[in-house]
Amino acid sequence: MGFSRTPTFTRSRDLPGRCDVAVLGGGLAGLSTALRLQAAGLSTIVFEAHGHAGGCAGYFRHRGFSFDVGATTLVDFAPGGVGDELLATTGAPALDAEQLPGYVAWLPDRVVTLHREQSRWHAERLRTLGDTRAHRRFWAELDRLAEVFWAASRSGIRLPVRTPADALHDLRAVGLRHLPLVRHLGRTMGDALRAHGLRDQDSLVSLLGMLVEDTVHSTVDRAPLINAALGVTIRGAGLTRHRGGMHGFWRVLVAHYRALGGDLRTGCRVQRVTGHGAASRRGSLLGHLRGGDAGFTVHTARGNVEAGVVVSALPAPITAQVAAGTPVAAGLRPYLERDEPDLGGAVVVFLGVPEHEVAGQEFTHHQLMQDYARPLGEGNNMFVSVSSPGDEVSAPPGHRAVMISTHTELAGWQGLSEAEYAARKQELGQRLIEHARRVYPRLGERAVVRQVGTPRSYERFTWRPHGAVGGVRQTVRNSNQFAVPHRTALPGFWQVGDTTWPGLGTVACVLGSRLVAEDVLRHAPAGVRS
Ligand SMILES: Cc1cc2nc3c(=O)[nH]c(=O)nc-3n(C[C@H](O)[C@H](O)[C@H](O)COP(=O)(O)OP(=O)(O)OC[C@H]3O[C@@H](n4cnc5c(N)ncnc54)[C@H](O)[C@@H]3O)c2cc1C
Numbered sequence: 001m002g003f004s005r006t007p008t009f010t011r012s013r014d015l016p017g018r019c020d021v022a023v024l025g026g027g028l029a030g031l032s033t034a035l036r037l038q039a040a041g042l043s044t045i046v047f048e049a050h051g052h053a054g055g056c057a058g059y060f061r062h063r064g065f066s067f068d069v070g071a072t073t074l075v076d077f078a079p080g081g082v083g084d085e086l087l088a089t090t091g092a093p094a095l096d097a098e099q100l101p102g103y104v105a106w107l108p109d110r111v112v113t114l115h116r117e118q119s120r121w122h123a124e125r126l127r128t129l130g131d132t133r134a135h136r137r138f139w140a141e142l143d144r145l146a147e148v149f150w151a152a153s154r155s156g157i158r159l160p161v162r163t164p165a166d167a168l169h170d171l172r173a174v175g176l177r178h179l180p181l182v183r184h185l186g187r188t189m190g191d192a193l194r195a196h197g198l199r200d201q202d203s204l205v206s207l208l209g210m211l212v213e214d215t216v217h218s219t220v221d222r223a224p225l226i227n228a229a230l231g232v233t234i235r236g237a238g239l240t241r242h243r244g245g246m247h248g249f250w251r252v253l254v255a256h257y258r259a260l261g262g263d264l265r266t267g268c269r270v271q272r273v274t275g276h277g278a279a280s281r282r283g284s285l286l287g288h289l290r291g292g293d294a295g296f297t298v299h300t301a302r303g304n305v306e307a308g309v310v311v312s313a314l315p316a317p318i319t320a321q322v323a324a325g326t327p328v329a330a331g332l333r334p335y336l337e338r339d340e341p342d343l344g345g346a347v348v349v350f351l352g353v354p355e356h357e358v359a360g361q362e363f364t365h366h367q368l369m370q371d372y373a374r375p376l377g378e379g380n381n382m383f384v385s386v387s388s389p390g391d392e393v394s395a396p397p398g399h400r401a402v403m404i405s406t407h408t409e410l411a412g413w414q415g416l417s418e419a420e421y422a423a424r425k426q427e428l429g430q431r432l433i434e435h436a437r438r439v440y441p442r443l444g445e446r447a448v449v450r451q452v453g454t455p456r457s458y459e460r461f462t463w464r465p466h467g468a469v470g471g472v473r474q475t476v477r478n479s480n481q482f483a484v485p486h487r488t489a490l491p492g493f494w495q496v497g498d499t500t501w502p503g504l505g506t507v508a509c510v511l512g513s514r515l516v517a518e519d520v521l522r523h524a525p526a527g528v529r530s
Pocket residue numbers: 024025026027028029030047048049050053054055056057058069070071072073074075268269270271313314315318322346347348405406461462463464469470471496497498499504505506507509
């Protein structure tokens with residue numbers, strides 16, 4: 001985006017209680033969008049309810065350890081990736097991070113190493129999961145989809161398509177010669193497996209199921225094929241872990257945002273957004289503000305701020321609450337009703353352990369399944385992340401920080417008495433540690449820190465209704481063309497984050513931030529365009 005940073009008119013930041021763009025929520029989607037807009041010359045304020053930025057990709061510190069509360073890895077931050085584009089566009093400093101060489105999947109009867117390096121992964125998957133013509137053809141189809149749609153994502157593909165300009169843009173992003181692949185939009189991963197005669201292959205289907213649950217939160221039979229192909233290949237796109245985990249990453253991001261003049265207001269929960277937006281003056285949203293008519297008022301317990309543009313990076317149900325009475329809330333209602341049954345939660349165990357308890361493994365990240373016959377989640381598919389050796393921001397010398405996470409049904413956490421809740425939390429936490437001992441036999445024996453996060457914790461610390469995290473379980477009926485769009489019914493009001501397109505995870509949030517920032521900047525007054 002080529003935008004001049006030199007203002008040629010009275011800046012909104014010079015006016016008290018005003019800004020060009022109010023960004024609601026300081027999670028990855030919110031801060032990435034704010035960074036882009038601030039770097040492009042607009043004045044932005046990020047309103048974050050918690051005491052620091054991060055949200056579901058955030059962290060907490062305890063007894064010298066820094067634990068990642070949700071995401072432990074950043075996806076596609078290697079050179080040329082979606083995350084790298086964010087850093088380059090906003091002039092952010094290089095990350096002090098390592099690319100994971102891959103991770104290990106522990107199936108009930110075998111162990112599969114998901115190497116980042118493609119040729120090693122190709123050999124490993126045939127060796128461990130079957131090497132027939134059908135297997136080879138299936139993988140070739142998946143690889144092709146992944147290659148084309150990772151490239152399209154990196155080119156900023158826009159969905160849902162709302163205008164002819166979006167369609168043209170997407171045509172270029174996918175490439176004319178790959179257009180026939182769009183026919184896969186209506187297929188599921190299960191359809192592809194069936195087409196190759198592989199749907200009954202336990203180990204293959206279970207590994208895919210674990211990867212699909214972890215990335216698009218769905219099952220192989222419900223997950224849209226293209227989204228699942230991207231999810232299954234995130235390892236190949238590159239998983240990055242920052243020194244100090246998410247704490248280290250956020251320190252860099254927030255410092256850079258503030259250095260650009262951005263205003264991050266923590267402990268500042270948004271209560272309501274009112275205003276008519278820019279309905280009467282399309283194409284010059286920020287002109288409202290400079291002409292004295294802000295368009296929107298953001299109401300917080302710490303005072304009100306006027307803004308020309310609002311970007312809500314809150315989960316869609318919270319956006320509907322703060323924008324109650326506006327066309328934004330009315331427009332979201334059908335999506336929220338549709339997606340309600342597809343929300344899910346997470347349970348995470350946080351352990352601070354002496355180094356020797358995690359000794360003996362080459363990889364620091366592991367995914368485990370106990371039983372092919374049981375549904376995934378509740379410990380039967382869990383992710384173990386261990387801070388890197390020598391990372392003394394994550395753990396004191398001689399110690400390591402360990403996070404073990406699994407998906408959980410929200411209903412199982414509702415309506416419990418305090419005693420029932422404590423018992424359930426203790427039981428699931430203990431089960432996760434015991435399962436993880438398949439990888440690290442002495443894990444948790446002498447833990448310095450042992451805590452368990454549940455949907456209640458996410459509700460308390462990130463305000464997500466019922467503690468639903470990670471976006472909705474993706475199906476062909478709620479993703480892509482049917483996903484919650486970034487543009488709302490109120491001109492000047494956008495939404496972004498993992499409950500909007502493209503959905504879940506850090507890479508989706510960063511890609512969403514790019515699309516929204518580009519759209520906002522298209523409406524910026526001529527003075528800020530180079
Ligand atoms: C256990 C777990 C593991 C995960 N692992 C990975 C992984 O390894 N890799 C990966 O890429 N992704 C992972 N994810 C997903 C990823 O963390 C999320 O998809 C992403 O962080 C969501 O970012 P967001 O900005 O959309 O939302 P959020 O992070 O929820 O940000 C929204 C922010 O808004 C704030 N807020 C809420 N209400 C208000 C209000 N009224 N006013 C002001 N602020 C408010 C919240 O405090 C929060 O900071 C994981 C998620 C979980 C839960």
